[in-house]
Amino acid sequence: MRSLIKRTGKLNKSFKRAKRVSALYMIPSVAGVLLFFVLPFLVVIYYSVVNNPVKKEFVFLDNFKAVIANKAFRLAVLNTVKFSVVSVPLVVLLSLMIAVILTADLPGKSRIRSALLSPMMVPIASVILIWQVLFHYNGVVNEFLSRFDVGKIDWFNSDYAQVIIIILFVWKNLGYNMVLFMAALAAVPAELIEVACLEGANKWKIFLHIKVRYMSSSILFVTILSIINSFKVFREIYLLTGDYPYDSLYMLQHYMNNMFRSLDYQRLSAAAILMSLVMIVLIGVLFIIENVFGRDIEG
Amino acid sequence: MRRSIRRIRRTLIRITEKFKRLIFVGVAIFMALVFMIPIIFTICNSFMNESEITANYGQIFEGGRGSGTHFISETVHLKFIPDMVSFKQYHTVLFNSPDYLFKFWNSVILVLPIVIFQLVVALLAAYGFSRYRGKLREIIFFSYIILMMMPYQVTLVPNFLVSNWLNIYNTNWAIWLPGIFSPFAVYLLTKAMRRIPTGIIEAAKIDGANEWVIFRRVCVPSVKGAVASVAILLFIDYWNMVEQPLILLENTDKHPLSVFLSKISTGEIGLAFAVATIYMVPTLLVFLYGEEYLIEGITYQGGVKG
Numbered sequence: 001m002r003s004l005i006k007r008t009g010k011l012n013k014s015f016k017r018a019k020r021v022s023a024l025y026m027i028p029s030v031a032g033v034l035l036f037f038v039l040p041f042l043v044v045i046y047y048s049v050v051n052n053p054v055k056k057e058f059v060f061l062d063n064f065k066a067v068i069a070n071k072a073f074r075l076a077v078l079n080t081v082k083f084s085v086v087s088v089p090l091v092v093l094l095s096l097m098i099a100v101i102l103t104a105d106l107p108g109k110s111r112i113r114s115a116l117l118s119p120m121m122v123p124i125a126s127v128i129l130i131w132q133v134l135f136h137y138n139g140v141v142n143e144f145l146s147r148f149d150v151g152k153i154d155w156f157n158s159d160y161a162q163v164i165i166i167i168l169f170v171w172k173n174l175g176y177n178m179v180l181f182m183a184a185l186a187a188v189p190a191e192l193i194e195v196a197c198l199e200g201a202n203k204w205k206i207f208l209h210i211k212v213r214y215m216s217s218s219i220l221f222v223t224i225l226s227i228i229n230s231f232k233v234f235r236e237i238y239l240l241t242g243d244y245p246y247d248s249l250y251m252l253q254h255y256m257n258n259m260f261r262s263l264d265y266q267r268l269s270a271a272a273i274l275m276s277l278v279m280i281v282l283i284g285v286l287f288i289i290e291n292v293f294g295r296d297i298e299g
Numbered sequence: 300m301r302r303s304i305r306r307i308r309r310t311l312i313r314i315t316e317k318f319k320r321l322i323f324v325g326v327a328i329f330m331a332l333v334f335m336i337p338i339i340f341t342i343c344n345s346f347m348n349e350s351e352i353t354a355n356y357g358q359i360f361e362g363g364r365g366s367g368t369h370f371i372s373e374t375v376h377l378k379f380i381p382d383m384v385s386f387k388q389y390h391t392v393l394f395n396s397p398d399y400l401f402k403f404w405n406s407v408i409l410v411l412p413i414v415i416f417q418l419v420v421a422l423l424a425a426y427g428f429s430r431y432r433g434k435l436r437e438i439i440f441f442s443y444i445i446l447m448m449m450p451y452q453v454t455l456v457p458n459f460l461v462s463n464w465l466n467i468y469n470t471n472w473a474i475w476l477p478g479i480f481s482p483f484a485v486y487l488l489t490k491a492m493r494r495i496p497t498g499i500i501e502a503a504k505i506d507g508a509n510e511w512v513i514f515r516r517v518c519v520p521s522v523k524g525a526v527a528s529v530a531i532l533l534f535i536d537y538w539n540m541v542e543q544p545l546i547l548l549e550n551t552d553k554h555p556l557s558v559f560l561s562k563i564s565t566g567e568i569g570l571a572f573a574v575a576t577i578y579m580v581p582t583l584l585v586f587l588y589g590e591e592y593l594i595e596g597i598t599y600q601g602g603v604k605g
Contacts, residue, residue, distance in 0.1 A: 019431045021510040026427030029420045030439065032480030037446055040457030040464075098330065101323050108328075114590060115331035118338060121586040121593075123539040125560035126575040127337040129344075133356055133377060140377045171334060176597055183598040221600070224448060231450035235541040239561040253542065256452050260459065260546050272456040276449055283448060 048269035063270040073271065076255040079162070079248060084230040087166045091226050092219070095174045099181035100207070113182075117175035124172070128239045135164050157246045165249065168236050173229055177222045184218035185211065213293065220290040224283055338579070340379060345576040347378075348385040349569030356568060388573035396567075399556070399574050406555035406578075409471060409544070410537040413478035414530055421484030422526070426514045428485070429492035430500075440489065443482035451542045462547055473547040478537065484529045487599055491525035492518055528596025531589050538582055 051059045067073050098116065102109055119127075134140050135155035142152045155164055188211050196206050212219070234253030237245055245254070252275065259268040344352065355378055392399050428440050446454070454477070462473035495518060503517050519526075544554050551559075556578050563571045586593065 018504075018510060019433070022427045022430035024427075025423040025430075025510075025514065026436075026439075029424030029480065029482075029485055032420065032476070033443070033446065033482060036461050036477045036480050037454065037457050038442075040460040043460055044456050098327070101327055104320070104323060106320075106324055106327060112327045112331045113594075114586075115335050117590070117593070118586065119334055121535055121582045122338055122579050123557050123582060125539070125541075125557045126579040127341055128561060129571055129575055130337045130340045133340075171337070175334075179594050179597045180600065225600075228448055228450055231452060232542075234451075235539070238541060238545070242561070252452050256455070257545065260455075268456055272453045276453045279449060279453070280445065283445075 044269040044272055047265050048273050051266070053265055063266045064274065067267050067270045067274065070267070072250070072258070073255055075247065075250050076252045079250055080231065080252045083162055083165065083169075083233060083251070084227060086162075087169045087230050087233075088223060088226045090166065091170050091173050091177060092223055094170060095177035095222070096181050096219070098174065099178045099185055102178070103182055103185045113175075113179070116178055119172050119174070120176050124236055125239055128236075131164070131168060131240060156241055156249075159248055161246050161249050165233060165236060165240075169230065169233055172236075173226060177226065180218055180222050180225075181215065184215040188214045216290050216293050220286055223286060227282065340377070341572055341575050341579070343379045343381065345388055345572040346384045346386070347381040347572070348383065348387045351378075351382055352569050352572065388570055389577075392570055392573045392577065396570065399559075399570070399577075402554065402556040402559045403577065405553060406538065406557060409474055409540070409555050410534065412475050413537050414533045416475075416479040417481060417484045417533060418488075418526060418530060420479060421488050421529070422519060422522075423514075424485045425488035425492045425522075426518055428489040429495070429518075430510075440486075443485055447482045447486055455542060455546055458543075459546060468547065469549045469553075471548075471553065474540075474543050478543075484533065487529050487532075487596065488522060488525055490599060491522040495521050524592060524595060525599060527589060527592040528599060531585055531593045532596050534585060535582055 047053065048063050049058060049060055051057045051062070102113060106112070132139070136142075137152060137154045139155075141155070146152065153160060155161060192210055192214075193206055196210055201209070231252070234251045237249050237251060237254075241249060243254075243257070252271075256268065256271060259271065347355075428436055458473070458477040459468075461477070462468040465472075465476075467473045467476070499517060499521075500513055503513050508516065539557055540555065541558055544558050548554060556574070560571075560575060560578060563574060
């Protein structure tokens, strides 16, 4: 008995020691994250509520008000929201559809998957040329349309500009999402589908009530990923149109870049905090939806 | 009679099934082709000589004004097969215009340290996160996930501030350091390490292995595949970087080719396709040799709660 206590005491001790030692392994990463992300973010919060970095008078929400009242910021938010609202559901649905098609036994399935995945590998800078060739005022698409007596459109400087970026976005992100969905589809238990088949459920019902619910966490993940990626679309726009794009392509990152250039710390901080809040709320809401929707399946 | 009707019905169903499959295959192949076009196009055009490119796309990149000796066709041709295969573009890029190679080298110098050291830092951290799962660690891990989800618009502001404090603004360190401590690899590798059965680790412990030996001899070898996956994902992501250098590197000489390429189309259009192709070669090679790892890595990412 005593030896047992002694031994558990010893084990406990070694457990604690291992715990402490393994904590050491986290130090580089945690220190780095603290130094490069967390601490400066606290300073960002501080900057967002003072009037300027030299005087440091507390102004509370004034900077936020100024940012929100700013026309350029509003335009940027509006465009970013517009873009995300269209492109995210589009890319999620399309990739889900293709994942479903590809999980059916098709010849050359893996080749097709590779082809659809290849756009994500290619640096955007390498393929902007073809987008320019296609959608330039004198480009191929206009050339093609002119055969049908459709007037030339200056795609990048028109209200259609976002459409092009959406196509580019779908092209780039579809493969990635598709792979995620294919993995999720493969993880749906086959017995469950068999039972549903026996009970006379049709394919559509099986898909909607079993597969989609089983995949709900993947769908959530892909949606979050797509939202994050839709905020990154500045990259494509910058490479295609440079610093000063057409109004409908003016994104949040353009606004931030201008703030960086003018070293306007207050607005920069306020805008960054607003964005992080929006991100956190958005992700939180998605998590809640997923919890409600996929509840009776987990556990 | 009834039997033959049933038979007809059955064959009809079979035919529609087959037809459906055919349509599926058709759609899938069509999509695959459409998706490949931009890449194939860029590669094919890199084998045209300058005058052919100017003739085809001069309307676009030179505003239609003939630049002296070159012929520019009235309409734009989207051409895949060059009239004459020429390596002149490549020759010029590789031997006569060091600017591009220099920018390519910038890309290499910016990306490789991030990939390597983010992996090293992350392997260590992942060990800590997976070895024990106390409350504090769960909180830290959760904040890593939140940080990972923040877009550049948010994270670049802190990065910019730090680079000013540490006096590394406008140096490669301003890109390297935030990159190295990015939480992405930590997240994926932790998930991979948590799948190692505890039995293996306990066994190693009973055999007298200390924490370092367990880490080095048990954990790291078991997540080799995941390391490859993460390396690929990181490489693609950073090879494509645009936002960070634009904000953290004021000096355009230090910019990677991913940023510089966008400026080429207004200048030397003849070279643009070759440079673009050269720039995608590393990622295409990674794709060819590491597709399985890539897919594994993407799959690992799924399931946020895991």
